[in-house]
Amino acid sequence: MSVRVRYAPSPTGSPHVGNLRTAVFDWLAARKYGGQFIARLEDTDRDPSRYRPEGIREIEESLNWLGITPDEWWVSGGPCAPYVQSGRLHLYRQAAEELIQRQMAYKCFCTEERLAEMRAQQQARGAPTGYDRTCRDMPEDRRAELEAAGTPHTVRLAVPMHGQTSYSDLVYGDVTFDNRTVDDQVLLKSNGWPTYHLAVVVDDHEMGITHVIRGEDWMPSTPKQVLIYQALGWEQPVWVHIPLTLGPDRKKLSKRHGSTQFTDFIRQGYLPEAMFNFLVLLGWSAGEGMQEVMSVSEILEKFDPGGIGRNPAVFDYDKLRWMNGEHIRRCEPQRLCDLCVPFLQDAGLIGDPPSQDDLERLRNVVPLMVERLHLLSDAPGLMAPFFRDPIEPDPAGQRKWLTGADARRRLELTSDLLSGAETPLTEQEAEATVNRVGEMMGTSRAPVIHTIRVAVTGTTVGAGLFETLAVLGRETVQRRLRRAMEWVVD
């Protein structure tokens, strides 16, 4: 039987990085085993405070962006459509009915108020919380009476009062729960909609899911689902729980730790392969001697679910930033240019759409900046001197390198040496010129370099000066040198 792995997000808003990491593992396992990757929307919670359908677009965008577009999902459909739980309600009702007939579930007529009160009392006593099973052993005639009156009810799982339920987890090994500690979980809400526990089991079975890969926070509810599989006589999937992602303070990763919305990372200029690489390393290791920076195909080649660790991992923004730089440096030049375009457009440095001139200049500038980019969003700041005209000098740089008669002289000499020629300015000519100016002034070339850099870029940081001059071109360089003479203070 073919391996089928699903990613089952719920539309509760913008997708979280920890959540997408699960999708990465889901995809990896599916591909590794030559199976299908399926995505299904778990939208059975329609409470307005949590149901945020706007987030669905972002889930789709994130998956596509990462390059892990599902083989079957709500966007493109598939043999198990619909891939949205709200369109599958009849299946859950049918399953609930079957469970009731098999006496593995029962109708519960308790009101939410009563349940809240019960819970409050349990907490006050310091007792374990959980349903007290009032309706479980309800006399048949009483049940029929309430039913005939149309009393709202839920359907609960009748968890065995004794014994244990255990399952085997690919990552965590054998996990066992005393049935006494497992709650009689609500399976069907009083509005007829299922809870996660019922819906996930029914859908995973109906869709032929073979591997359930999800966050470790689902472990405590797994026995409930195992019980449902057993009651319905269905074969269980392979359970694979993966460790959680934490913030720098070791608490669950959340907004206050900085960016956690996946789309934020896209906007900030991280590369898909860098995110993929970083996310998979949060909980998985190829073992000794591994190279950490890997392409998606290298990861796929080395990936082994057995290498998934068990300890929760802190999300290290510094390492992600470093890793992004590594991937940027491995990027094909043309692709890197394309990736930079939207960031430069947002900064107003190039047109939308960019002109041929913009694109040609970008192709020349990117090689100078590739080693200096960590995030694509660094591009506008770094590349501004090549796209903005006129430029303004950085005050500190001006104070240091555009001050005094010597500075003026360096500008004048450089400008003089560069004038006259009609040929394009080359790196060689730029270097020779700067060297010559140094000689003429009886100094090393260093001060010349610094002064000219501030003059033509406005800043003290950036690419090597000779390459910079060549890319800027003779005409622009001359114009900026002359302009800079006005900036020199005494």
Place this chain on the structure above:
RNA sequence: GGCGCCAUCGUCUAGCGGUUAGGACGGCGGGUUUUCAGCCCGUUAGCCGGAGUUCGAGUCUCCGUGGCGCUACCA
């Protein structure tokens, strides 16, 4: 409170009874005399505690401690 999971440098981790406990990020220092970045070199720092098993424990067992998660008609 109950239940579950986890525990090696600050962080991500390798280790699967015998190692000088290895790598990566970060930090620090140096080199590349063209800044920044990159690259190269070096350095910093760790087996939570206690019993037990064993000739020998980071590795196995138990207890403790700590962290995290779940404990909803949320997922």
